[in-house]
Amino acid sequence: MFSRHIHRAVPQGLRCALAVLACGWVIAPALRSGPPVPQDWFRTGTGLGVEKARLAAADFAARGEAVHPAARLFSDVLFADLEYSGIIEMVSKSFFPLRQPSVPAELQPAEWSAPPTSAHFLVFGNLSLAGTQLVVEAWLYDVRNPQSPPALAKRYRASVNPENSAEAQARRLAHQLADEIVSLLSGGIPGIASTQIAFISNRTGSKEVWVMDYDGANQRRITNLQTIALTPRWSPDGSRIAFTCYQKSGDTISAQICMHSMETGRSVAFYRYRGTNSSPAWSPDGSKIVFMSSMHGDPELFLIDVSGSNLRRLTYSAGADTSPVWNPRTGQQIAFVSDRGGTPQLYIMAADGSSVEKITLPDMGYVVDPAWSPNGQLLAFSWQRPTGNYDIYVMDIATQQLVELTRDAGRNERPSWAPDGRHIVFESTRTGTRQIWTMLADGTQPRQLTFAGQNESPNWSPR
Amino acid sequence: MNQNWNRKAALLLVAAAVALSAAGCRRSEVVRPPEPPPAPPAPPERPTVSLQASQTFIQKGESVTLNWTSTNATEVTLSPGIGRVAAQGSTRVTPEASTTYSIAATGPGGTATDSVRITVGAGAPAVERTGEPSKSLEELFRENVYDAFFDYDKADIRPDAREALARTAQFLRTHPEIRVIIEGHCDERGSTEYNLALGDRRAQAAKQFLVSLGVAAERIETVSYGKERPFCFVSHEDCWQQNRRAHFVLAKP
Structure with missing residues (x-):
């Protein structure tokens, strides 16, 4: 049942594994095609040498004073989720262009793909309150291919009520968006931000x-x-x-x-x-x-x-x-x-x-x-x-x-x-x-x- | 008085056990904790410390005197709730609940620890004082029932535990009205889950030993606490040994 060679386990194998993993560790290449094999890298190192997707996460704009705290929290949680996903290299905010888009009409892809930002992808959007609903609009663009349609364009809604503050809902929606981005960039393996x-x-x-x-x-x-x-x-x-x-x-x-x-x-x-x-x-x-x-x-x-x-x-x-x-x-x-x-x-x-x-x-x-x-x-x-x-x-x-x-x-x-x-x-x-x-x-x-x-x-x- | 005798007997037994294992005549398979690093050329004297209590079983509201002596120590700490103390001394404490007092003596030669457990009963004993004061069942139990101690990662009954359990069995045979709970305990090393199993094996081993000496199995319940309810809280072999035990509790009638 187990075709293992248990007694071969060994300092030799240990050294190999440590050496391979010490050299570099990349999970799935960005937007890889074919069936997902998320752990292949661990055993065989097939992911070695492949660049991680480099992604910039713009600060999400607040549409109205009331959603300011929620928008700030949303941006922070999204950034932390993506950074901790293990498959994305996040662009430091100090390399950002001066203007950050909140809708596609404001997007200048070249500003984001050029050095020093050098992003492959940009996620941006905005938050607003519509009645008792918190609404988040989000877009993910491949800024090196400005002609292509957005990789993701989505509107999320969540009810704000005494049990669920705008901040709590913003946190939840940021986790959802992060999971979808991770899924897109890792060949279909969803993220874990909502776990x-x-x-x-x-x-x-x-x-x-x-x-x-x-x-x-x-x-x-x-x-x-x-x-x-x-x-x-x-x-x-x-x-x-x-x-x-x-x-x-x-x-x-x-x-x-x-x-x-x-x-x-x-x-x-x-x-x-x-x-x-x-x-x-x-x-x-x-x-x-x-x-x-x-x-x-x-x-x-x-x-x-x-x-x-x-x-x-x-x-x-x-x-x-x-x-x-x-x-x-x-x-x-x-x-x-x-x-x-x-x-x-x-x-x-x-x-x-x-x-x-x-x-x-x-x-x-x-x-x-x-x-x-x-x-x-x-x-x-x-x-x-x-x-x-x-x-x-x-x-x-x-x-x-x-x-x-x-x-x-x-x-x-x-x-x-x-x-x-x-x-x-x-x-x-x-x-x-x-x-x-x-x-x-x-x-x-x-x-x-x-x-x-x-x-x-x-x-x-x-x- | 009785407590002192207990302590002396326990010391002798521990010494005997140490001598046995040191002689290597058995337990060569025992996994010992890592040896301390080699001492420097002129090693300072290792500190010693001993902690004793005037009584180890009191009723709620009563006080007990803790006495301690130490040698070769620059800092002596008594816990919980007392802190730094002189090299020798005594203090009175009134613990609300059963408490293990630990003392740690630290000096240039290392650290020594000792501990004593004060068990606090629920309230004033409801014993009728007649002409001749008679001992309560709790007192008799306390004086005649001995916990069994174990080696690291073992559930085998050692020679000292054999003696403790033989005395316990003798007492239980003369008091058939008593039912006991044997709690299996472990030191902090190893996983929570593994220690739950190990504590269970220790309690079972103690129970089987009593049964083999004629105590009815129906009178004995066992429970494993693994490493969840230690008697002593210092990360040191003296303390770990305190925690590797089958502990007897009188079941409420």
């Missing part, structure tokens, strides 16, 4: 499940259990979050699987088992959950239909088996952590529990927190090598090539992939406290998202 991240925070005194926008905005608590909540995981359709909770039953308390509906904002009943139950993980079709349970004594992995029927035991080994994660592309394999060989290491098995294989790494140590990339080709994990701290690594499953994404910056753990496969969210103690960070999947552009309390166990939402 969210679930995580655990103790800032209210107990560990609860929190959710924030992908850039750290709008952090909000979604549980109030006042015990210990751990390991949140989004369902593949984004409608639910499964997590580990501590529940009382009579005079005893135990770790159980809890479920929260993002649609109703309430908890959804799930099944209770003996012993310690934790680490739920959804199958890619959302119909099953694999989780750790010690209901039979030893911590093993179990599979259950979300409807609650069909409980099946998947692992049989002395010691701990935990942290399961499905191959999101095929749904046919599950990676997990087991200490059956002495220390915790990664294993992959078929989704029915058969064909267990150990992932052999160049040296011993602790290997935990597997996270399977959206295209099914890569595994991110945290690894404490014998000489160091916990760091995030990515391994190409087929070739066993390894890339170290963090180094010499506190403990770095719990990676989770963004749905675009270009970004990873993780927890790090590099500031002295445990916080949530994101980075590009090559380890560049680390960005801190949380600052209050201790925060951990991030999980990136689907689109």
